[in-house]
Structures are given as C-alpha cells and as structure tokens.
Amino acid sequence: xxxxxxxxxxILSVIFAAVSLVLFFTDFVTxxxxxxxxxxxxATLGFGGNPGINGVEEMATSxxxxxxxxxxxIGLLLSVFSYKSKKVRYFAPAVGLGAGIYMLVSALGExxxxxxxxxxxxxxxxxxxxxxxxxxxxxLAFAVFAAAYLLVDDRIEVLESKGAKRTILRRVIGFFKxxxxxxxxxxxxxxxxxxxxxxxxxxICLIIGAFIWLLDWGxxxxxxxxx
Numbered sequence: 001x002x003x004x005x006x007x008x009x010x011i012l013s014v015i016f017a018a019v020s021l022v023l024f025f026t027d028f029v030t031x032x033x034x035x036x037x038x039x040x041x042x043a044t045l046g047f048g049g050n051p052g053i054n055g056v057e058e059m060a061t062s063x064x065x066x067x068x069x070x071x072x073x074i075g076l077l078l079s080v081f082s083y084k085s086k087k088v089r090y091f092a093p094a095v096g097l098g099a100g101i102y103m104l105v106s107a108l109g110e111x112x113x114x115x116x117x118x119x120x121x122x123x124x125x126x127x128x129x130x131x132x133x134x135x136x137x138x139x140l141a142f143a144v145f146a147a148a149y150l151l152v153d154d155r156i157e158v159l160e161s162k163g164a165k166r167t168i169l170r171r172v173i174g175f176f177k178x179x180x181x182x183x184x185x186x187x188x189x190x191x192x193x194x195x196x197x198x199x200x201x202x203x204i205c206l207i208i209g210a211f212i213w214l215l216d217w218g219x220x221x222x223x224x225x226x227x
Contacts, residue, residue, distance in 0.1 A: 002156055009149035010082065013092065013142050017076035020099075020138035024069050026131045029111050039129065043069070045115055064106060064114045068135075071099035075142060082149070089150050096143030103136035 028042035040059060046066035048059050078092040106114050111126040154168050166174070189197070 002152060002159075006149060006152040006156060009145045009152060010079075013082075013096075013145040013149055014076070014079040016138045016142035016145060017072065017079050017096065020135050020142060021069075021072050021076055023131050023135040023138065024065075024072065027129050028065070028132055029115050029126045029128055031126050042131070042135070062115050064102070068099050068103045068106070068139075071095055071102070072135075072139060075099060075139070075146075079142070079146060086153070089146070089153065093143050093147035093150060096139055096146055100136055100139030100143055103132065103139055107133040107136050 024042040024046070026041060027039035028045055029040050031038045031040065042065055044059050045062045046069045048061045075092055075095040078088045078095060082089045082092065107128055111128045115126045151168065158165050158167050
C-alpha cells in the first residue's frame with residue numbers, strides 16, 4: 001500500500017511540474033492599447049520576442065518570469081530524474097516551493113511591477129491573467145507531492161532496513177542535537193583576551209598600512225627620478 005502511494009506521489013509531482021511548465025506558454029498578461037486588448041504568453045514575457053501586437057517587434061524581458069520559468073524547468077527535470085537516481089529527490093520539493101511562492105507573489109501583485117511595458121505606447125497598466133495563478137498553484141502542488149514522495153519513499157527504506165536506517169526527520173533532529181552538544185564545548189575568550197587581541201590586530205594593520213604607504217611613496221619618487 002505504501003509503495004503504491006509512493007508511486008502515485010512521484011507521478012503526480014511530474015504531472016504538476018509539467019502542467020506548470022506548459023502554462024508558461026499560455027497567456028500571462030493582457031495589455032489594453034488604443035487598438036484594443038492584447039494578450040502575451042509567459043514565455044514571451046520571460047525571454048522577449050514578438051508579442052503579436054502591431055507596432056511592437058520585440059517585447060522587453062521580465063527577469064522575474066524568466067527566473068520562475070527556469071525554476072520550473074529544473075523542478076521538472078529533478079522529478080523525472082528521480083526515477084533514475086533517488087539523490088535528486090531531496091532538491092525537487094525546495095525548487096518547487098521556491099518557484100511556487102515566487103509565482104504566487106507575482107500573481108497576487110500588480111503586473112506592472114513584473115512586466116516591462118515600455119516598448120508599448122499608449123498602454124494602460126498590464127494585468128495578469130488567471131493562468132499565472134494556476135501556474136503558482138501547480139508549482140505548489142508539485143512541491144507538496146514531491147515532498148510526499150520524498151518522505152514516503154524514505155519511510156519505505158527505513159522499514160526495509162529493519163531499523164538500520166533512520167528517517168529524515170530523526171536525522172535532522174539528531175544533527176541539531178549534535179550541533180547543540182558541540183556548541184557547549186566552545187570556550188569563549190574573556191574580556192581581557194578580546195581587548196588584547198583587538199589591540200594587536202589594530203597595531204599590525206597600522207604597521208602594514210604604513211609599510212605599504214612608504215613603499216608606494218618610495219617607488220613613486222624613484223619612477224619620477226628615472227623619468
């Protein structure tokens with residue numbers, strides 16, 4: 001049963017990553033000009049190109065849309081490669097979550113802050129279409145299923161190892177416990193030692209600075225004398 005759930009989560013993570021990538025090739029923003037309302041796809045916003053609007057040959061690129069696009073591509077590749085190597089499964093949820101949050105912020109914000117409409121003349125403020133929000137939802141769903149796949153698959157490995165391996169959660173907790181115990185072993189210097197070391201550092205810096213200044217002054221005078 002657990003292996004079936006694991007496989008479903010893996011398949012769904014790939015599907016939602018692919019859906020979010022496809023949405024980048026749909027209408028992302030609408031521009032209202034004197035000639036009417038025009039729509040531009042997400043890929044054109046991210047990488048430029050002809051937006052299909054009369055009088056505009058090249059659309060200005062949006063760094064935010066392009067960044068989300070590449071995160072989506074990376075997330076999809078990680079999901080696909082998880083079938084071959086389980087090591088990449090650790091990165092897919094983080095990439096999907098980052099892209100989803102970034103896209104959600106864009107979808108809930110004003111399009112004029114994410115889209116450069118300067119090539120368009122006599123244009124009202126651009127507005128995002130619902131596809132941007134759908135892309136954000138698909139990316140967040142991808143992150144959820146990628147995380148579920150990671151946790152379920154890890155649980156399966158722990159059960160198959162018969163206690164020889166710990167779950168990710170236990171490993172993380174163990175790491176912080178070890179970190180806490182190591183920090184207790186740190187011996188912090190007293191106020192007297194800190195003051196002495198600070199004075200030594202300042203004096204050495206002044207000596208080195210004076211030496212460099214004298215060397216520069218001497219070489220400058222030598223070059224002037226030669227010339």
